[in-house]
Amino acid sequence: MTDKKGMILNIQRMSTEDGPGIRTTVFFKGCPLLCPWCHNPESIRPMKEIEWIKVRCIGCRTCIETCKRNALEMTEEGIKIHRDKCTVCLSCVEACPGLALEVKGIEWGVLELYQELIKDKAYFQKQGGVTLSGGEVLLQADFVKELLILLNQNGIHTAIDTCGFISRKAIDKVYEETDLFLYDVKIMDEKKHEEIIGQKNTLILDNLKYIADKIKEDKNKAIWIRTPVIPGSTDSIDNIKAIAVFLKENMEEQLERWELCAFNNLCEDKYMRLDRVWEYKGEKQIEKEHMETLRKAAVEAGLSEEKVFCTGTTRL
Numbered sequence: 595m596t597d598k599k600g601m602i603l604n605i606q607r608m609s610t611e612d613g614p615g616i617r618t619t620v621f622f623k624g625c626p627l628l629c630p631w632c633h634n635p636e637s638i639r640p641m642k643e644i645e646w647i648k649v650r651c652i653g654c655r656t657c658i659e660t661c662k663r664n665a666l667e668m669t670e671e672g673i674k675i676h677r678d679k680c681t682v683c684l685s686c687v688e689a690c691p692g693l694a695l696e697v698k699g700i701e702w703g704v705l706e707l708y709q710e711l712i713k714d715k716a717y718f719q720k721q722g723g724v725t726l727s728g729g730e731v732l733l734q735a736d737f738v739k740e741l742l743i744l745l746n747q748n749g750i751h752t753a754i755d756t757c758g759f760i761s762r763k764a765i766d767k768v769y770e771e772t773d774l775f776l777y778d779v780k781i782m783d784e785k786k787h788e789e790i791i792g793q794k795n796t797l798i799l800d801n802l803k804y805i806a807d808k809i810k811e812d813k814n815k816a817i818w819i820r821t822p823v824i825p826g827s828t829d830s831i832d833n834i835k836a837i838a839v840f841l842k843e844n845m846e847e848q849l850e851r852w853e854l855c856a857f858n859n860l861c862e863d864k865y866m867r868l869d870r871v872w873e874y875k876g877e878k879q880i881e882k883e884h885m886e887t888l889r890k891a892a893v894e895a896g897l898s899e900e901k902v903f904c905t906g907t908t909r910l
Contacts, residue, residue: 599701600737603637603729607714611905613753613774613818615721618714620707622738623699625729626759628792629780630873631824633861637729642682642699645867646673651694657686677869704737708744715750723751725776730757735764742771755820758798765801775805775817780828782836790827799840806845818851823880823888823906825857831891838895849901854888856880856906882908 603621612619624640625632636643651672658666658673665679666686673694687695702710711724718724724745731738731754738754745752753774779802780795781787787795809815821837823829834854841849857880865872885904892902 598704598737598740600704600707600734600741601640601642601699602702602707603634603699605710608717609725612725612727612755613723613751613776615719615723615751616717617722617725617753618711618718619725619727619755620711620731622726622728622731622734624733625757626733626793627730627757629822630790631822631827631857633858633864634729635861635864635868635870636698640729640733642684642697643868644675644680644682644684644687645696645698646675647694647696647867648672650692652692654691656689656691657695660685660689675869704740704744708741711745712748712750715748718750721751723753723773725753725755727755727776728757730760732756732760732764732768735760735767739767739771742768746771758801759793760801762801762804765805769805769808773815775809775815777802777805777817777819779819779821779837779840780824782833782840803844806848809845809848816850817845817848818853819849820853820855822855823857823885825874825877825880829857829880829884829888831888834888834891835895838892838897842896846897849897852892852897852902853905854885854892854903856885856904856908858906879907879909882910 601623603623606619609617609619621634621637623637625638632638655668658668663679663681665676667674684697687697726738742752751773752771753776754768754772755776757778781790784794784796806817809817819841821828841852859874859877859879862872862875885908889902889904893899
């Protein structure tokens with residue numbers, strides 16, 4: 595075992611939406627895509643970041659007095675972080691009496707993280723386990739491989755949640771130790787994918803076919819597809835049907851589950867804390883009826899009804 599370090603955003607226990615059973619989900623920091631709807635914007639950049647939480651601030655200015663870089667300023671709206679000056683030394687975080695400044699991203703050692711996760715084994719039971727998510731977890735494939743080995747040695751079910759825009763080498767590093775792949779397929783039109791997300795989808799689809807082909811020869815592994823249903827971006831019937839046709843043609847047998855994940859509109863505060871713009875401000879949740887229409891479209895395209903699910907909170 596090496597002393598590799600992983601940049602971890604968060605450890606979420608009692609998760610029921612990141613694979614089968616009750617799970618502990620580890621969110622890794624750093625992502626190669628720029629999905630404008632991302633509900634974890636703090637996971638995009640691969641380095642530590644500081645955010646200011648307004649409701650905790652008592653206005654004492656201790657953080658301003660502590661910062662040697664003059665990176666903090668008190669404004670009418672509250673504390674302003676001048677990120678071009680901030681070196682993320684964390685002196686302000688440590689000094690804040692109200693815990694209003696918080697660091698996003700903590701380095702963990704492989705063994706250290708494993709020892710934290712093994713505490714949860716008692717409630718995993720037969721179906722649950724550990725899901726490694728992001729950001730994009732496979733940007734840290736060497737660290738992840740060593741962690742997966744330890745988890746597997748102790749009989750813990752493992753899942754990798756990936757956007758697919760990663761190297762084939764990264765997939766090979768973790769494949770043997772991964773029981774379930776949760777794989778995002780967002781937009782089938784290549785031009786629209788690049789326009790909205792910042793990258794073409796060719797590598798994503800090629801990697802999906804690569805994993806599906808490997809699983810075809812390995813009945814001990816499974817793959818779930820997840821599609822975020824985003825207003826004006828991914829929620830058209832044409833897009834869902836195109837994804838369904840691709841899945842049917844390339845991995846119908848290997849596909850265990852396809853989740854249509856309803857748009858999450860509860861993350862605006864996360865963007866504000868990081869001084870970023872939330873492009874979906876004011877956007878309502880997807881209507882339940884529309885989600886069901888998309889599910890039916892997927893089935894009409896040829897996929898088994900038992901494999902297509904709608905998840906997430908919807909608007910009645």
